[in-house]
Amino acid sequence: MTVLHGKGASGGIAIGVVKIHRNDKACVKRAHIENVGAEIERFRSAKDRSLAELKELYEKALKEVGEANARIFEIHAMMTDDEDYTEAIENLILSQNVNAEYAVAVTSDNFAEMFSSMDDDYMKERAADVCDISSRLIKNLSGSVAKVTLFPENAIIFAKDLTPSETVQLDKDKIIGFCTQQGSKNSHTSILARTMGVPAVCATETELPPEFDGTEAIIDGSSGTVYINPTPDIREKMIIRQNKEIRKKELLQNLKGKENVTQDGQRINLFANIGGLSDLGEVLANDAGGIGLFRSEFLYLESDDYPGEEAQFQCYKKVLECMAGKKVIVRTLDIGADKKIDYFHLDNEENPALGYRAIRICLTRTDIFKTQLRALYRASVYGNLGIMFPMIISEEEISEIKEIILQVKSELACAGIPFNPDTETGIMTETPASVMISDILAREVDFFSIGTNDLTQYTLAADRQNPKLDAFCDPHHKAILRMIKIAVDNAHKNGAWVGICGELAADTSLTELFLAMGVDELSVSPNEILPLREKIRHTSIKDRREIINKFL
Amino acid sequence: MREFEYTIKDELGIHARPAGLLVKAAKATNCRISVVKGNKAADATRLFAVMGLGIKQGDTVTVTCDGENEEEAILQMRSFFENNL
Numbered sequence: 001m002t003v004l005h006g007k008g009a010s011g012g013i014a015i016g017v018v019k020i021h022r023n024d025k026a027c028v029k030r031a032h033i034e035n036v037g038a039e040i041e042r043f044r045s046a047k048d049r050s051l052a053e054l055k056e057l058y059e060k061a062l063k064e065v066g067e068a069n070a071r072i073f074e075i076h077a078m079m080t081d082d083e084d085y086t087e088a089i090e091n092l093i094l095s096q097n098v099n100a101e102y103a104v105a106v107t108s109d110n111f112a113e114m115f116s117s118m119d120d121d122y123m124k125e126r127a128a129d130v131c132d133i134s135s136r137l138i139k140n141l142s143g144s145v146a147k148v149t150l151f152p153e154n155a156i157i158f159a160k161d162l163t164p165s166e167t168v169q170l171d172k173d174k175i176i177g178f179c180t181q182q183g184s185k186n187s188h189t190s191i192l193a194r195t196m197g198v199p200a201v202c203a204t205e206t207e208l209p210p211e212f213d214g215t216e217a218i219i220d221g222s223s224g225t226v227y228i229n230p231t232p233d234i235r236e237k238m239i240i241r242q243n244k245e246i247r248k249k250e251l252l253q254n255l256k257g258k259e260n261v262t263q264d265g266q267r268i269n270l271f272a273n274i275g276g277l278s279d280l281g282e283v284l285a286n287d288a289g290g291i292g293l294f295r296s297e298f299l300y301l302e303s304d305d306y307p308g309e310e311a312q313f314q315c316y317k318k319v320l321e322c323m324a325g326k327k328v329i330v331r332t333l334d335i336g337a338d339k340k341i342d343y344f345h346l347d348n349e350e351n352p353a354l355g356y357r358a359i360r361i362c363l364t365r366t367d368i369f370k371t372q373l374r375a376l377y378r379a380s381v382y383g384n385l386g387i388m389f390p391m392i393i394s395e396e397e398i399s400e401i402k403e404i405i406l407q408v409k410s411e412l413a414c415a416g417i418p419f420n421p422d423t424e425t426g427i428m429t430e431t432p433a434s435v436m437i438s439d440i441l442a443r444e445v446d447f448f449s450i451g452t453n454d455l456t457q458y459t460l461a462a463d464r465q466n467p468k469l470d471a472f473c474d475p476h477h478k479a480i481l482r483m484i485k486i487a488v489d490n491a492h493k494n495g496a497w498v499g500i501c502g503e504l505a506a507d508t509s510l511t512e513l514f515l516a517m518g519v520d521e522l523s524v525s526p527n528e529i530l531p532l533r534e535k536i537r538h539t540s541i542k543d544r545r546e547i548i549n550k551f552l
Numbered sequence: 553m554r555e556f557e558y559t560i561k562d563e564l565g566i567h568a569r570p571a572g573l574l575v576k577a578a579k580a581t582n583c584r585i586s587v588v589k590g591n592k593a594a595d596a597t598r599l600f601a602v603m604g605l606g607i608k609q610g611d612t613v614t615v616t617c618d619g620e621n622e623e624e625a626i627l628q629m630r631s632f633f634e635n636n637l
Contacts, residue, residue, distance in 0.1 A: 071569055082599045083597070083598050084600050114604055115603075118606050119606070120565070120606055122564055123603070126568060
């Protein structure tokens, strides 16, 4: 197996056959010309033929790849007809008595050089356009006919780089991917690959020898990896990933914009869990109805010192603005001796899961907590914010939090800084204590978000970090499912809504149960939203009691 | 001669497509149209010259019109820049 590494230019996995594409650059020789007038005429008629061809290519591309991609040939026609370019060529013929082919080649180099030396990635790529129009002229001058290339089925094109004219002449029905030695995400090949929806890898910097023509190859357009003659292991792995991606694409096409509603009309919100701003693209791409868990730890982990109010504010504001009025629930700082940050100077603990962590740190080091709350309340006017507190075990903690929130609000009000006073607040339900008193806690907050990972380890007294305990850490244990039921019932009786944000939320074998319990929201990784939506749309909740009895 | 200043809003600056449109629009006027960025000027009917200015988003350029119908041409160019760049 040979492995090449480049840059991913168009996502997805293609499994097919290597088709090496050679750019047969006509070799241009310098010749002395006596009759320069005739030579200029010869150049002009080659130019006219080029313009006619480009018009045809434009029409062909218009049909195959759409107007946006076809326009390049209109630009090519303008370039071919550009006065600076044609004058430069004719001047060379006149002043140096050289043949038209040579004059075109020299001018091409000069103009391409102008683009490649520009301080702009987009403009640099335009050097390829100059080379493309110039080779077309040279071809028309020398009268050589372009060879017709035959493609095998499932061809993955391997080339140095492809010019727009080359790409449009490819037999697109048979091409399933591209791999180029040069180029970038802005190259025509990359753009074309994305338009065609096929994977592409660029900038591999490696030329494939001709004997590889026809061998099996796999390209991974997300990571930029190319496998030639893949081992059975790799092939199998990539087939699995490819199937997943195909399914994801289908889900996207069928389910984007659809409601999360069961066959019998019950609705549930599907939100996303995120750990940073970089996840926002996935959240929107997967059609999340909101953000159910925004882990704010990354702000602290990525910083060398306590992150300031302004930096936090900017980050929360950005998320709220991106989500454009959809709910965004930010969980306040959740660290402890297992998720350590140097500048907090936390002591080592025997038992960090049961230690000084999360809200316990926030309520004893209120300066840190207040900074975060001020940033959150300031951001609250930019969208639909909810704030959620982790590791709650008592109503006293909630009273303390409310006291601090009151201080924050009155400070902001005094300073004339706008905030939304009705910002929803909630708690993570992740300790058995918070479940047992959930009736009391529900009266104090707007919502619960059940964190099933911690709830499982605390309820079953099984450390989730210890792999030997995997068999004991069963989140389907009736104790856990009953805990969830108690929390949901108590919340609803006392006017709070309930979401689940732990890993169990994405477990489609339990979706029916959660719907029967009347859970209001499930928050999962962005890529789990559409599979879950599909599950919900195929579920019907006829007899709630029967379903609940079956599980509990 | 008439002129106006314009600050480019298009994300990619004057890239290939709008440069092509500009060339078409400039050719249609019968005036000499130039685009000036800093101390470099380009004849707006010449694609390579215009692209060679490397005009990016946020750059301010001066557009000049010289010729018999310059009054009309300057209005046409202004609306072209506002609509496309």
